[in-house]
Structure formats: structure tokens, C-alpha cells
Amino acid sequence: MGFPEITPGDLLGDLIFNKCLDSGLSFIDRDLIVVAQKVVSKAEGA
Numbered sequence: 001m002g003f004p005e006i007t008p009g010d011l012l013g014d015l016i017f018n019k020c021l022d023s024g025l026s027f028i029d030r031d032l033i034v035v036a037q038k039v040v041s042k043a044e045g046a
Contacts, residue, residue, distance in 0.1 A: 008045030 003019060006012065016033060 006039050006042040008043065010043045012040065012043040 004015065006015070012035070016035065017027075020027070020033075
């Protein structure tokens with residue numbers, strides 16, 4: 001169960017958050033998630 005292909009308009013934050021929860025990860029206050037610029041650009045349509 002990999003990460004889906006990112007396309008323009010995808011809600012990247014929701015995809016990442018839900019995939020983490022599906023994988024059994026949890027978050028606590030002040031956690032940081034680092035995301036590569038390439039995937040952000042894909043979601044923005046750049």
C-alpha cells in the first residue's frame with residue numbers, strides 16, 4: 001500500500017495525514033512533518 005500519485009489539486013496535507021494514520025503513526029502537539037518540494041509542486045500544478 002504505497003502513496004498515490006500526486007496530481008494538481010490534490011489535498012496534500014490530508015493525503016499525508018491519512019496515510020500516516022493508516023500506517024499506525026500518531027501525532028502529538030508540535031510534531032513536524034517534512035515534505036519534499038517536488039511533491040508540493042506536483043500538488044500545486046507547477
